Each structure stands twice: as structure tokens, then as C-alpha cells.
Amino acid sequence: MSAQPASTPANRPVTVSAVRAAKGATPLVCLTAYTTPMAQALDEACDLLLVGDSLGMVIYGLPSTIPVTLDMMIAHGAAAVRGAKHALVVVDLPFGSYQESPAQAFRSASRILAETGCGAVKLEGGAVMAETIAFLTQRGVPVLAHIGLQPQSVNALGGYSARGKLSPEAETILADARAVTDAGAFAVVVEGVVAPLAARITSTIRVPTIGIGASAECDGQILVTDDMMGVTFGHVPKFVRRYADLGARMKAAAADYAADVRARRFPGAEHLYAAPKPTAADA
Numbered sequence: 001m002s003a004q005p006a007s008t009p010a011n012r013p014v015t016v017s018a019v020r021a022a023k024g025a026t027p028l029v030c031l032t033a034y035t036t037p038m039a040q041a042l043d044e045a046c047d048l049l050l051v052g053d054s055l056g057m058v059i060y061g062l063p064s065t066i067p068v069t070l071d072m073m074i075a076h077g078a079a080a081v082r083g084a085k086h087a088l089v090v091v092d093l094p095f096g097s098y099q100e101s102p103a104q105a106f107r108s109a110s111r112i113l114a115e116t117g118c119g120a121v122k123l124e125g126g127a128v129m130a131e132t133i134a135f136l137t138q139r140g141v142p143v144l145a146h147i148g149l150q151p152q153s154v155n156a157l158g159g160y161s162a163r164g165k166l167s168p169e170a171e172t173i174l175a176d177a178r179a180v181t182d183a184g185a186f187a188v189v190v191e192g193v194v195a196p197l198a199a200r201i202t203s204t205i206r207v208p209t210i211g212i213g214a215s216a217e218c219d220g221q222i223l224v225t226d227d228m229m230g231v232t233f234g235h236v237p238k239f240v241r242r243y244a245d246l247g248a249r250m251k252a253a254a255a256d257y258a259a260d261v262r263a264r265r266f267p268g269a270e271h272l273y274a275a276p277k278p279t280a281a282d283a
């Protein structure tokens, strides 16, 4: 049986409370899922499935997560929820759907919860988002926070480089971790920070840290599934470990199919619909 957060049997749905209670216990296993079959494949092994706005880059070929819309997140969120029986499904609030005000964030988050059936939303931002996180959590929307490297701020930051390497920025990120926790986030994704800072954040806050490019010091780990399965072509971030090379398998399968079709080896006799037996009327 795969490791589960404290008090969650493998066959039971993982709740927000179970994730919060997993602080310091067996590390939380988290991956992204954008579709029903992917959620079905990952559900048993994972505690949490994230419908990340990374889907814009990973499956729509967009240059960043900025153009991802609320409607895209809702369509994929609903699809992932249909495939998950066990893991907690969390859906990213996309850029522009929550930064304006706590009220705008609540309107977007309530649509996500109502139209997908997911258990929680995630939003990027530290201390600046504390008021919004408090507004949502006080009104029944569980929030997973996301600090450190924030891909939705790529235009302001000018890239996806690691955060908190120097002391002033590290202190700001630690303050962000405290602020989102005090505001009521049930866990915090910590992205792209150096290991000593991830360790300090993890030992400081009372909810789990879920790291991506943030070391094994965190209370859990998350990766973009397509990255770890080898389905993302082109540059892969340094923090990714490849657990499969499905991209190469897909290319090979397409090449095998192409060769069979061109040589008329496919379809074979076993793929043909049976013709009706000739009757007297056919004679």
C-alpha cells in the first residue's frame, strides 16, 4: 500500500484536514493531473493531484501560464475530478482571476469549487495575498498557498530562476510563508528556493510545505507529471527527475503504426468486423 497522510486509509478520499495533519509525517505525494485518464493513473499513488495552470505550457503550448483562463481551469479541473477517487484535487486559480480583490478571488474560487467538484484552490503570492487567503478560507474555500518562484509573475521577474539565494529575499519569502499560514492556508507550495531556506520555512510554519525545486526538507513534493514521465519536449527544469520516458515511447509507437499502415500490416484479420454469413437470399 502506498504511503498516505496520517489517518487516511488508501481507499478513502484524502481531505484538506488530512493534508494539513500530515505536517512532519510521511511526505505528501503530489503530482499534476489535467485530464480524467491521467487522474485515474495517478490517483492511487498520490495524496494530492494538482490541476496546475502549467497546463497552458504543457498541453496548450503557450509561452507562459499568463494566458490561461478560468474556463480552461474549470474544464480541466472537472475532468481531473472525474478520474480521482482518492487523492485531494486542487485547482490553480489562473492569472487575472484573483489578484484584483478578495471579492474577485471568491467569485473565481466559488466557480471552481462548484463547477469542478474539487476540494481546494491554489493561488500564487505571499504576504500580498494574505488578506485574500483569509477572505476565502473564512468563507469555506480551502486554500493551498504558493510562494517562492511564482510563474504568474514571470513578466515582473524576467524568468524562472531560483529565489531566496541572498538574505533579504530569503527573509521576505520566510515572512510570506508566515503570512499565508496565519491567513489560513492549509499547506504551502514552496517553489524554486535554495535548500536551507526550504528547511527554515518547513521548521517555522505549522502547515505542510510541498516543495518543487525546493529540496527534500519539505513536508511533501510535487512535480509536473508530464516532466517526470518524459512527455515534455524541450528544456526540463533542473529539479525534475525522469521516472519514465513516455515521450520516446509515444514516438516509437507512432513510428511502428506508420510502418504497419504503409506496409498494409495494419489492420489485421483480428481487427475486422465479421461479415454476415451468406444466406439463401444472397444466392
Ligand SMILES: Nc1nc(=O)c2c([nH]1)NC[C@@H]1CN(c3ccc(C(=O)N[C@@H](CCC(=O)O)C(=O)O)cc3)CN21
Pocket (backbone or CB within 6 Å): 053, 054, 057, 058, 065, 151, 159, 160, 161, 162, 223, 224, 227, 232, 235, 236, 237, 238, 239
Ligand atoms: N513543464 C513545466 N514544468 C514546470 O515545473 C512548470 C511549468 N511547466 N510551467 C509553469 C511553471 C514554470 N516553472 C518553471 C519553468 C522553468 C524553470 C527552469 O527552466 N529553470 C531553470 C533555471 C533558470 C535560471 O536559474 O535562470 C532550470 O534549468 O531549472 C523552472 C520552473 C515551473 N512550472
Ligand SMILES: CC(C)C(=O)C(=O)O
Pocket (backbone or CB within 6 Å): 032, 050, 051, 052, 053, 054, 055, 092, 146, 189, 191, 212, 222, 223, 224
Ligand atoms: C508546478 C505546480 C506547483 C504548479 O503550480 C502548476 O503545475 O501549475
Ligand SMILES: [Mg+2]
Pocket (backbone or CB within 6 Å): 052, 053, 054, 092, 151
Ligand atoms: Mg501553477
